[in-house]
Amino acid sequence: MRRALIVTGEDSGDLHGANLIKACREVDPDLVFFGIGGSRMAAAGCRILLPSSELAVVGAVEVIAHLPSVFRAYLRVKGELHSATPPDLLILIDFPEFNLLLASLAKKAGIPVLYYVSPQVWAWRRYRVKKIAKVVDCLAVILPFEKDFYRDHGVRVEYVGNPLMDDFSREMPREDYLRSRGMDPAKPLVGLFPGSRRNELRYLLETILEAAGLISAKRPDAQFILPVAPSLAEENLLPAIRRWGIPVHLVRDNIYDVAGACDAVVCVSGTVTLQVALTATPMVIIYKLSPLTYLLGRLLVKVPFIGLANIVAGKRVARELIQQDASAENIAAEILPMLDDEDYARQLRKGLLEVREKLGEGGCSRKVAQLASEMSRDHKDSSSLLVRSP
Numbered sequence: 001m002r003r004a005l006i007v008t009g010e011d012s013g014d015l016h017g018a019n020l021i022k023a024c025r026e027v028d029p030d031l032v033f034f035g036i037g038g039s040r041m042a043a044a045g046c047r048i049l050l051p052s053s054e055l056a057v058v059g060a061v062e063v064i065a066h067l068p069s070v071f072r073a074y075l076r077v078k079g080e081l082h083s084a085t086p087p088d089l090l091i092l093i094d095f096p097e098f099n100l101l102l103a104s105l106a107k108k109a110g111i112p113v114l115y116y117v118s119p120q121v122w123a124w125r126r127y128r129v130k131k132i133a134k135v136v137d138c139l140a141v142i143l144p145f146e147k148d149f150y151r152d153h154g155v156r157v158e159y160v161g162n163p164l165m166d167d168f169s170r171e172m173p174r175e176d177y178l179r180s181r182g183m184d185p186a187k188p189l190v191g192l193f194p195g196s197r198r199n200e201l202r203y204l205l206e207t208i209l210e211a212a213g214l215i216s217a218k219r220p221d222a223q224f225i226l227p228v229a230p231s232l233a234e235e236n237l238l239p240a241i242r243r244w245g246i247p248v249h250l251v252r253d254n255i256y257d258v259a260g261a262c263d264a265v266v267c268v269s270g271t272v273t274l275q276v277a278l279t280a281t282p283m284v285i286i287y288k289l290s291p292l293t294y295l296l297g298r299l300l301v302k303v304p305f306i307g308l309a310n311i312v313a314g315k316r317v318a319r320e321l322i323q324q325d326a327s328a329e330n331i332a333a334e335i336l337p338m339l340d341d342e343d344y345a346r347q348l349r350k351g352l353l354e355v356r357e358k359l360g361e362g363g364c365s366r367k368v369a370q371l372a373s374e375m376s377r378d379h380k381d382s383s384s385l386l387v388r389s390p
Contacts (some may be wrong), residue, residue: 014038193267196229210328317351
């Protein structure tokens, strides 16, 4: 038996980690997992040391308030890496500010590092690529253009496809899904996707609900649905929903059923923009942080878009509303034409279909599972040789 320590700090990483663990059961049943993750990874068979929800924050300023949780997680992983029975492999998923620290620890401890879902150094703080080359043994990238970027900087890199393509499926037709949730298929449905991180809710949930109110005033027949991330409780959302008095259906369903049933979606930036794009549902992408964090980001970010759907497409396939532009009025002004103008909605769907084409075929999780199997076996074999050497 070999052991892999796996760490992620976000809801999307929990999804990717769970799919990787499931794929490993087929590729290499002797590789077992433990680490920091969420409910999906736990259900897939990972022994959870600490819940990733304790780490799920965004921004240099916001993370300060969560330093005790971050430091506790750091010490726990450090202890595992230096224990009497250290893991045969460290798998890091996204979450670069924390995970690159762990990669350095593992390198010093002689434990190989597989980094899955690469840090977006092509977007900002490019100098970090030098550190990645030193502390990461293999980088499994999921965006087509990333392979050439990292290879040119001396990093061992493998393009494995995109993990969302492994997970992408719709279980129910739109009409069946809406009726099963007590909604009318003949009426428009707007998806409210506020994210899974606590400070995303802090900065954007009230604005999204205010926008829903403005949309409802113009389109009284509009229905609203909000998928609750696995890392959140409904109690995190209900007080704000009650304050604004907007009827919102809270669900914990397949994200593709939810997005695919919608006529339009308001969503935060991040992996969810790719998930919505796969369903070709028109959306507006919103993004807001503390003023100081945003100012720092503006100085460092080197890409023309904030949403992954636009970055993958290489052009704007969804409108982005950032900081002060992410107002309720602007959100409503973007969503309403998606409901009222079929030609406009069709044009948006056409652009989003290009994102799915660029992401390619599935099989990503299996490819990463094969890398994990090979790297852990190589480490186990080399450790055994050292033990047997006189």
